[in-house]
Amino acid sequence: MGRREELERELEVARKRVEALPETTPEEVVRAWHRELDSISFELNNLYDDNDIQDQD
Numbered sequence: 001m002g003r004r005e006e007l008e009r010e011l012e013v014a015r016k017r018v019e020a021l022p023e024t025t026p027e028e029v030v031r032a033w034h035r036e037l038d039s040i041s042f043e044l045n046n047l048y049d050d051n052d053i054q055d056q057d
Contacts, residue, residue: 007044014040 014037021030 002049004044004047004049007040007047011037011040011044 014033018030018033018037021033
């Protein structure tokens with residue numbers, strides 16, 4: 001499995017977790033999970049595939 005697929009899977013899991021948060025979840029946990037979601041999204045959006053680099057040559 002490539003890094004892109006791994007990040008896409010992690011992003012899906014993180015989104016589901018954030019969407020299913022109970023109202024009683026402590027605010028620091030909510031913030032931490034949102035930061036994790038943002039971090040995964042950022043890494044995925046800035047990922048270069050080997051195919052992208054080869055196509056530019």
